[in-house]
Amino acid sequence: MNLLLLTPDDLVTPAQACIHDSRRLRHLHEIHKASPGEELTVGMTDEGIGRARLIELEKERALFEILHLDTPPPPALPVHLLLALPRPRMLARSLENIATMGVKRLTLLHTARVEKSYWQSPELQPERIEAHLRLGLEQARDTVLPVVDLQPRFKPFIEDQLPAALTGHRALLAHPGIGESCPRGLPMDQPVTLAIGPEGGFIPYEVERLQTLGFEGIHLGPRILRVETAVVSLLSRLF
Incomplete structure (x- = not known):
């Protein structure tokens, strides 16, 4: 994935997100080979794109600090x-x-x-x-x-x-x-x-x-x- 797409259900606070589903976790572990402290490109469903810092990465969850979501998504086709x-x-x-x-x-x-x-x-x-x-x-x-x-x-x-x-x-x-x-x-x-x-x-x-x-x-x-x-x-x- 070129973007970690978050949903409102992932939010634990306005500035933190936690994901639990196997698909995104597997991608973080196996493709990104991410580690705590790393920044990734993220987006919120139907909202903006920005960056988030990975705080914890375990087998069953990943916790992020959302740094900003201030870039609009690319324009839609009419x-x-x-x-x-x-x-x-x-x-x-x-x-x-x-x-x-x-x-x-x-x-x-x-x-x-x-x-x-x-x-x-x-x-x-x-x-x-x-x-x-x-x-x-x-x-x-x-x-x-x-x-x-x-x-x-x-x-x-x-x-x-x-x-x-x-x-x-x-x-x-x-x-x-x-x-x-x-x-x-x-x-x-x-x-x-x-x-x-x-x-x-x-x-x-x-x-x-x-x-x-x-x-x-x-x-x-x-x-x-x-x-x-x-x-x-x-x-x-x-x-």
């Missing part, structure tokens, strides 16, 4: 990502990449080529989603958790919720073989809604419905990419 729900193994990697890239609003959406069984995956439990997002934030030295919305029904979401959410947004539909090549370097003051389908793509009905709402077709060329690769490639090109 994007609402609509992502067809990936298969569970791919979802974990995608969530980490999405958080690392700076997306702060994510809707996981059912489409015709998404297996219904995916919606029963343990990876969709809130605590599992948050765990993957935190890994992505730690990688990027960010602190602001993305908001994740689950939409297991395509048509009601498209008809009842999405139109209002598109107000003021440029709507882009990433789909092989339609529209123009993905644009580059969009202005950061222009909100974007980006729809990305499953590896098999959206079906024609879904493409038509999205285009009716004003989505512009874009593509990355003739190759079909894995979802986690497409997400990173599209966000990198756009912003």
